[in-house]
Each structure stands twice: as C-alpha cells, then as structure tokens.
Ligand code: SF4
Ligand code: SF4
C-alpha cells in the first residue's frame with residue numbers, strides 16, 4: 001500500500017471536510033422529558049410541619065426506623081437533608097415575620113428528589129441505573145448500579161444519598177416518587193396521601209402548574225410570584241409555591257437550562273458514530289505511512305506518562 | 308525513552324483501575340458498564356477508554372516481555388510441562404506482534420486523547436457545583452492539551468530520576484531538544500487557559516482571596532507560567548538540574564489542575580460540609596503510588612527497558 005505524499009494530503013483534505021461536515025450536521029440538543037408527566041405541588045403556606053409525610057414515606061418504602069420518633073418535633077430544631085435512611089425530611093425556617101401575638105412565623109419545607117424533567121443524575125449514571133420514567137418518576141434500578149456515586153456529583157439538588165455503611169451492596173437512596181404504588185397499584189404517593197392539610201397536591205404536572213398560578217393570582221398577598229420547579233433546570237416534577245422568597249428557605253438558585261445539556265452536546269458532537277476517534281486514527285495512520293515511506297519508522301509521537 | 312514512558316502508562320493505568328475498584332461501592336459489579344451502556348454518560352466513556360487503553364498498553368508492552376523470556380521459559384516444579392506451549396506462544400507473539408504493532412500504537416494515541424478529553428468532560432454535568440474559574444465548555448480541550456504538554460516533561464522527570472537512582476548515563480542529549488516542543492505545547496495550553504478566562508470574564512474572581520482562587524493562581528502561575536518562562540531560556544534547557552525543576556513544575560501543575568477541578572473547585576452549594584479526601588482515601592492513593600514506584604524499579608531492573616541501544620529505542 002504505497003501511499004505517497006500527494007495522496008496523503010488529498011486524503012487529509014477529505015478527512016478534514018468530513019470533520020467540518022459532521023460538525024455542522026450535529027443535531028441540536030433535544031430534551032428527552034416525557035410529554036405528560038405526573039407531579040406534585042408543595043404549598044409551603046399550608047404545611048404545618050407535622051412530619052406525617054416523613055412517617056408515611058418511611059412506612060411505604062420500608063425504610064429503617066428513625067432514631068427519634070416521628071411525633072417528636074424537636075428534630076425540627078436543626079436542618080436536615082434527605083439521607084440513606086429517609087427519602088424526605090421537613091425543615092423549619094423562620095424568615096423574621098412575626099404574627100399578631102409576636103411569635104415568629106415558621107415556614108416548613110419538605111425536601112425530596114425533585115424528579116427533574118431532564119435529570120442530571122440519569123444522564124450521568126454510567127450504566128443507566130437511573131432513568132426518567134414516562135410517568136415522571138426518576139427510577140433507580142439497583143441491579144445495574146455499580147456504586148460509583150457519579151449521580152451524586154451530577155444532581156444539582158444534592159439529593160441522592162448512599163449507604164456508606166454497607167461494604168458489599170451499598171445502594172443509592174432517594175425518593176422513588178412511589179413508583180410502584182403509583183404505577184401498579186394506582187395509589188397516591190405515601191406522603192401526598194397522608195398530608196392532613198393538603199399541602200401536597202398530586203396530579204398531572206400541567207394541571208398542577210395551572211393550579212399553582214391560579215393560587216398565586218387568586219391571593220397575591222399570600223404568595224410570591226414564583227413556582228419553584230416550573231423552569232428551574234428545565235422543569236421538575238415536584239414544584240413549590242411559597243409566601244417567602246425561596247432563597248431564604250434553603251432553595252438554591254438554579255439556571256433554566258437543563259443540567260445535562262452542555263455535557264451531552266459536547267459528548268454528542270465529539271463522539272457520535274465515533275467519528276473523531278476514527279478520523280484521528282486515520283490521520284495518525286496516514287502520518288505513520290508517510291514517514292515510513294521516507295525510510296524512518298520513528299513516527300511515534302506518543303506522549304507518554306499521562307493519565 | 309519510549310519504553311519507560313510505556314511502562315509508566317501501563318503501571319499507572321493498572322493502578323488507576325485497582326484504585327477505582329476500591330473506590331466504587333459495588334466492586335463486584337465493575338463489569339456492568341460493558342453490559343448496560345449509557346451513551347449520555349461521560350463516565351461511561353471514561354470507563355470504556357480506560358478498559359481499551361489498558362489492553363492496548365499491555366499489548367504494546369508485550370514485545371518487551373517476549374524479548375526477555377523467549378527461549379528461556381523455565382517454570383518451576385510441576386508447571387514445567389507448560390514450558391514448551393508457553394514458549395511456543397511467545398514465539399508466535401514475537402512473529403506476529405511487530406507486523407500489527409502499528410495498529411496498537413495508533414490506537415493507544417487515539418484512546419489516550421479520547422480518554423483525556425472525556426476526563427475533562429466529567430464535571431460538565433455539574434455547572435452549579437464547579438467553581439467558574441474551572442467550569443468552561445473548553446474543559447475537555449484543556450485536559451487534552453495539558454495532557455499532551457505534560458508528556459515530555461514526564462519523560463524527562465522519569466528519565467532523570469531513573470538514570471540517577473539506577474546509576475545510568477544521563478540522557479541529556481536526547482532530552483534537551485525535546486523541550487522545544489514542550490515550549491510550544493505548554494504555550495498553547497497557557498493561551499487557551501488565559502483566553503478562556505478573558506472571554507468568560509472569570510478574572511473578576513482572581514483577587515477575592517478564597518481557597519479556590521488561590522489554588523487557581525498557584526496552578527497557573529507555578530505550574531504553567533513559571534516553567535514556561537524557564538524553558539524559554541537556553542541555559543535552563545541545557546542544565547540537567549534546571550530542566551528537571553522546570554519539568555517537575557509542569558508535571559506538578561497538571562496534577563494540581565486535576566486536583567483543583569475534581570476536589571478544590573468542586574463546591575456543592577447546599578451541603579456546606581466541604582469534601583476533602585478522607586484520610587483513608589489519601590492513604591490508599593499514597594499506598595498505590597508507592598507500590599507503583601517499587602514495581603517500576605523492579606521491572607526496569609529485570610526487563611530491558613531503559614538505555615536500549617539506539618536502533619531499538621523507537622520500536
Ligand atoms: S433532583 Fe437530583 S436525584 Fe432527583 S431527579 Fe433531579 S438530578 Fe436526579
Ligand atoms: S452510583 Fe449507581 S446510580 Fe449512581 S451513577 Fe453510579 S452506577 Fe449510576
């Protein structure tokens with residue numbers, strides 16, 4: 001296979017235009033969010049911090065018994081995060097607002113996985129153990145998981161927890177949106193079912209959004225005009241409305257772009273059909289042949305010692 | 308020249324994989340990415356690259372082992388029956404490998420490029436968690452250019468260490484010319500890094516005095532700018548000691564860059580508990596590196612790696 005210089009450069013040009021061409025034809029990023037997902041609306045102005053949802057979640061998901069009983073409201077004295085033993089927790093915030101009897105008005109915030117429309121965790125998971133289901137739930141399949149915890153790096157809400165104490169079969173633990181209950185048994189999620197003051201409304205995400213805006217418009221004094229989760233990270237299945245600005249309640253301010261967008265765009269334009277490695281292989285092969293023709297087979301520009 | 312680099316890469320990757328095995332929680336499931344593919348996952352790509360690259364590295368290294376043991380296979384005790392078949396295999400490898408080696412050499416370069424850029428892409432999924440000084444769409448390119456730039460300094464670093472500690476002749480006449488290309492490669496990396504900072508306007512953070520900012524300044528100043536300026540001077544390039552120092556700075560700079568991107572710059576806003584590698588993890592890493600050094604010493608003594616006659620060097 002005698003490849004001479006001219007051929008080689010001709011070939012390089014072809015490869016070059018192939019590169020340019022595939023760059024242009026690379027598709028814009030597409031959301032893979034389900035069209036009509038379920039969701040849950042949390043009305044923080046209604047929540048009374050009774051921790052019934054925590055208890056129900058613990059029961060329906062067969063989680064380990066808590067250190068302090070669920071009736072014990074002193075746990076609200078410090079801020080907690082959902083962890084490997086509790087998919088959801090309620091925290092108490094005081095914004096400085098005072099009622100007619102000079103008492104601080106508390107706001108209670110229930111936390112759990114937001115079930116993002118374009119979940120970073122599912123995009124990141126090395127084996128696809130996390131996936132967005134058609135009904136909106138972000139589902140965890142323990143049989144695929146290898147325990148790398150990349151999902152925890154990816155999640156912008158810092159939700160997935162991990163059973164560090166288990167040396168052999170640690171699991172990633174996060175709210176399941178009661179996938180089995182909702183999907184197979186046709187029931188409500190445990191937390192939404194039990195809530196005594198209807199602070200949690202379960203339903204189709206579109207309906208919930210309308211309801212959220214209806215409540216805000218119907219009572220502008222009671223609510224701030226922001227549905228947290230409507231636009232954040234491209235939208236989430238769980239959404240919140242509140243009377244206190246969300247920044248004061250421990251919610252982080254997030255962009256409206258879905259988290260996986262940039263990473264997936266770059267990944268896709270670099271590696272779709274493995275074009276870049278193939279082109280690079282071809283080019284290096286060409287260089288090697290060309291330098292071999294000149295008589296020295298030393299064209300091994302391999303940078304060593306990197307990792 | 309090439310062989311020590313190959314050996315480092317091979318041992319390095321082997322130990323990275325062993326380290327990962329310790330690191331992931333469900334080690335017994337490490338084969339699962341081969342079965343369950345998630346093409347959107349950068350980590351999946353990293354895993355595939357490591358897997359293929361490791362195999363390529365072993366194949367590239369095989370001729371050295373073959374050269375050492377061909378016709379000299381003498382397994383102890385009952386294993387002696389295997390002497391003839393093993394020797395046959397070695398002879399077969401000796402006949403076939405040189406003809407197809409170019410495939411693996413190129414594949415090695417391609418895979419390491421892919422691997423570096425995908426390592427750089429790992430943090431792109433967490434725009435709200437990585438400090439803006441490091442979070443840039445250019446991350447994959449920065450990782451790639453810095454990895455290429457660190458290649459020759461790494462060789463200088465090792466060759467100097469190995470020739471000194473094993474009492475071999477120094478290889479200055481080979482090393483000095485190589486540094487010229489490093490000036491160019493490191494300069495490219497530096498230009499990209501500074502250009503990126505200017506375009507995204509992240510220089511506003513430079514004087515805010517946080518740990519992240521200081522780490523960034525150390526990384527760029529000591530790890531890139533200073534050694535780059537050093538290499539510009541011919542005196543430095545000719546002096547064994549100064550060249551060694553410059554190369555150490557470059558290698559250290561890239562190392563610090565990786566630590567910055569994955570540890571120092573990674574600040575999840577909610578969980579205030581700052582992540583710092585637990586003492587156990589540090590010990591594991593240090594232990595792995597120490598073992599690595601030991602095995603390197605052992606292999607260069609037993610196998611014909613260093614100081615080959617000139618014509619074999621670029622094999
Ligand atoms: S909140 Fe986190 S864990 Fe839940 S779906 Fe979104 S990215 Fe995944
Ligand atoms: S820990 Fe499990 S679920 Fe999370 S990214 Fe790794 S494999 Fe996926």
Ligand code: SF4
Nearest residue numbers: 057175176178189191
């Ligand atoms: S949806 Fe189910 S798993 Fe999630 S917090 Fe509610 S009860 Fe727990």
